[in-house]
Amino acid sequence: MTAQTPSILHFSRFFFAANAAELQSAYEGLASDGAPLPVVTDWREVAFSFNRLFVGPRALQAPPYASLYLDGDDTRLMGASTSRIRQLYAMLGLASPWQDRIPDDHLALELDALWQIEQALATVASPQLQDARDYLIGRLRAWVPAFVGRIQAAPQVHPVIVAVADALTRALGRVDPIAVC
């Protein structure tokens, strides 16, 4: 478990990166965890692809917001799923500083919550936190595969981003939900 914990943090920071330098920093974190990732020669190219997929300004190839995958036909930001994850954060005493501006169900924020829960569980035994962790993993597994599918299908996608997305899928697959004691 502990070997994977930092990875979730680095996945979170990778998908939240604002520029090539932040992408590179998160990527190096992932690589240092031992994730088998290709060598990158031009981070600017990765950033162009990253922006086509997740940022804009063109219509997004793979929007990184859960509501677009979990809310059926209601494909908008700030949907019902966004509200639910905000409530989960609040149950944990957490909130996003970007509340109402960046949807709370941005992949990076959901992964950050998972990382924080795992950090806490490493020091305290809390059935409540384990429940929250189960819920969050179940939720991520419900939408991340569709999200990753859109990355894989995107035209002109940079292979490095596909590799990170595949690594995320594997990481979420390996995290075993812990039964409530």
Next chain:
Amino acid sequence: MHESKSSGAQNIALALGNNLSRRSFLKILMMTGAAAALPGTGLLRSFSQEGPVFGRATFAGPGAYQTFRNACPRNCYDTCGIVSYVKDGVLEFVEGEPTSTYTNGGLCVKGYAYPRTVYSPDRIKYPMRQVGRGSGNWERISWEEALDAISGKILEIKEKDGSLLGMALTKYSGNFGITHYGVEGMLSSLGYTTRFVGTPCWPAGIDAQNYDMGNMWCNDPEDMAQSKYIIVWGANPAYCSVHSLKYIYEAKKRGAKVVVIDPVLTQTAVKGDEYWQIKPGADGALALAMSRHLIDQGLVSREWVAANGLGYDEYEAYIKANVTVEWGAEQAGLPVDVVKRVAEEFAAADPATIWIGYGMQRHVNGGVNVRAIDALVAMTGNVGKPGGGARYGHLFTWGFNYNAMVQAAPEGSVGYTGATGPKGEFDTGQGADAAATYTDRTFNINKIGQEILDAQDPPVRLLWIANKNVVSQDFDKNKIVKAFEKVEMIVAVDLFFNPTVEQADIVLPTVTPFEDWTVNVSYWHYWLHLNEQAIKPLFETKSDIEIASALSAVLNAKQPGSCTFPQNIDAKEMMIKEFNDGIYQLFGITSWEDLRKGAAKAKLPSSASWSDLKFATPSGKYEFKSEIAQTNGHTALPEYKAGREAYAPLRLLTPHAKHGLHSQFQNLDWMHDLNPEPLVYVHPRTAGAKGIVDGDTVRVFNPTGEIRLKAQLTNNVPADTLLMYEAWFGAKNGFNVNLLVDDVSSDMGAYKTGSPGVAIHDQFADIEKVAA
């Protein structure tokens, strides 16, 4: 809840949305030390570190909405008041403003889709820079980086040219909120620049009404209910002004007759009692023919024209010498007896009115045609009468301070020294300094491609585009894209990635009405709507005046005194500064805050414009003969003027769509559900001759360009006409009617708006079947 399977996860799922369970869950976490074990310092932060407001401890239950007042600012007759319903900081849905009798609690299909605009995943979220224009390689930059690059370019231009005339602005109607004139203000605050002036929309008709009556001023649309006879001439309110239809229906219920004149059998036309399929551009000939018949039958209101008209006798003499009913009917493609009958009915009804649409003035003879229709209304004594009037539009309620717009040039600014006119229809002349040595350089807004190609000393080096999707909506797309190659830096401020943003070097993300403070009025009805900030601006979006303010701060840090736009503004304070006593008196309110309770309507002495029959012309009369028109190069009388000669076999009409307003709304998912793809509408006879069947892919082409799309066969369009509704369908569709529409000017517009309009409906094309 399909997200969760295990019992632990189910516990959480049940607790979500339940304030009590959520609080007790957190309480347990706190008591057991689990809450303290969470780092609380990741992307997500713990409440305790961020103060009491942060994190919003409670969640509103079902039905617990906050409401806000908003307004639709998208260049529409109806300019609706909106009530916005917000829960937990999220705009959930919108309704029409119930306190306005005009909006009357309902919105149009576009208005109801507003939350889809706000929360579209495709909105532009951050300032971004394109590495290689048109390359599709975009990097996200901070506002600081964006403003550094732009301010650097501004200072470089000043240094190189000795003036800022190399910086140009094109802005129009993407958001008609009054504070959005701060875009013009931003340019003024930088110095003397180049402005694309005029309006693509309605300028020929504005000039026409100014020649005739001294201003453009329409009756209250709500008084159409009192009309006994309504001619809707070249307008399609069923698509473009749905809130006006109820007054037409009411008039019908009270016994009025409704005649619709349009080249296309529109949804409005089928609601009339009578429909006339006129030949495009023959409106003047038809009005003259109807006038001739009134003269022949002794149905002219002699008393009215004698008391209130100037030059009527000369106009009558012109008609008698040059016009016959038979000639005019033939020009219009209508039966003589029908023209005569409707002319008689119109003269007999009291009051009778004509709604003059904007489509019919988008011709090389559009302005003079409006004048002939105005004259027909005047000759029957219907001008100045409730339920009457030659209705076109008005700017009667637009007397704001334009505080954001009026900015002084920095000291020592150098500008243009040639002659200049008004900068668009909203230019009130406020803030113009008579003693100023310099002015802005003005270019025709409707010929942006040609003007940029021709510009010299200096060329256009930096182009600022706001509230306008130029590459979709301006004329001759290919020419525009070619011209843009000449421009050193293009900055586009927009909501969505459209063909204009595609050509930009830097894009700045802007706000929807719901994230903004402003105030809105209409050019048709007489209501005033407050627009409150209902939700926080998403991502890093900023309003036009916030952008101006931020740019000013950066420029003044680099070169003190280089920009006069106020820094560190508060958007709400800027909105308040647009109000004045004149507005308060006109609308019978004591403070802008009164508008939080609902919309206000102008206190009009009469629902009729010109009710005192004191016209704003030089003579104070209704001028059938206008010396100003003559001075400006037109005929003094509204004489017949031929239309544009055809340059291809079929006429091409590109009117306004039902599911979009220019390039807005049609890109949204809900609109795609209703109207998934653009079509060209073709008469079955024309299609048959070309071997085209319904659903075929066709090529529509002319010397300006070509479009490939599907054909739909319909009897609603004349056999010699092709029709495509203008719209931007979104990033995945290259459809653009302006690949086929050239930039030939209409006759009028320069007098009151600075540039002539465009002969949008004097276009021609051919069609052929191609492989799908």
